[in-house]
Amino acid sequence: MCGVDTGRTVDEKPAPKRPRTRTRTRTRGKVLAVAAVLTALLTAFPGLVPDTAGNPGSLLETFRPWTGSAVPVLLLLALLRRSRLAAAATLLPVAVWLGLFGPALLAGAGDGDRNGGEGRGDGRPGALTVVQHNASDENPDPAGTARALAEAGPDLIALQELLPGALPAYRRALAADYPHHAVVGTVGLWSKHPLSGTRPVDIRPEGLGADWNRGMRTVARTPHGPVAVYVAHLPSVRITPADGFASDRRDESAAALGRAVAAEELDRVVLLGDLNGVAGDRALAPLTSRLRPAHEAAGRGFGLTFPAAFPVVRIDQVMVRGLTPVRAWTLPATGSDHLPVAARLAP
16 A cells, blocks of 8 residues: 655654744733833832932932933834834823923923023012023133123022133123122122122032132022022032942032021022032932922923033022012023023012
8 A cells, every 4th residue: 555755754843833923022012011111100200219329319310301202212112013012001101201291391482491581571579580590611701691691681690600710701791780799709699689698608518628619698688678599509410330420529519508598597598509400309309398499380391401502401490488489481592501590589
């Protein structure tokens, strides 16, 4: 009897079946979905990340609005993998981001954005307009910077990174409209109202000498009563592979400034400064627990200030106590690498 030739020997085995493409896609979809959920959690609760070595918690809080940039990447990967699960999961970080930051943007191009003199003419009796600006120690045109700030018509102008060689230019440019001014170290204040009780505020981190003077306190005698004004420039932070978010000196300086503000006896307080940190950074809690960031109460948009050419963070701050922020906005760029910020404050 003739056998049937099957075309393979007795020892040959059938080729193994390849894994189904749908199974692999589902696996990849789950990974992307987990990444989307993690993005939403970190955006909503940055406090979940501890400030251990390298201060990752503060780093996340500094760039928190930018967590939304992960969404387009996740969505693109989900589409490339044709994963409905991953695509649907990206809706969660979108919802969280819009819930946190959407109201400021949906309100329109307003006070938190770069729109120049929006603070004028709000009709509030007794309102005080203030400007804060790190003028830069490399500013090629200090006189032009001073004139640009004065055009906004503020009552107070606070400046940081004032070098001795540039001081005469600021004084001449502001003398006509701001007859009162005080300078301590590299920070200063120009005012339309009399100033008194000016003194340094020691915010030096450990290890820095007595020539490091970047804090001051004075009293502005406004028509509606005295206001304690603090001008400060906290130490810079660096992001390096070795140290991560190196902010220890800034954090130490913020704690010292917070103690000074806590001891302030006047009810009305304004802090104007380059704090080298965002208001949401937990390291600035010694200040934000006692003072109200003006832009969070009265601004629209993010009001980013640094670097001026393409701002990614708001590290220049106006904070208050005993005053109500009415408006907050950024001014056009000057010769500095920071944008000026302004705020309108009502008693």
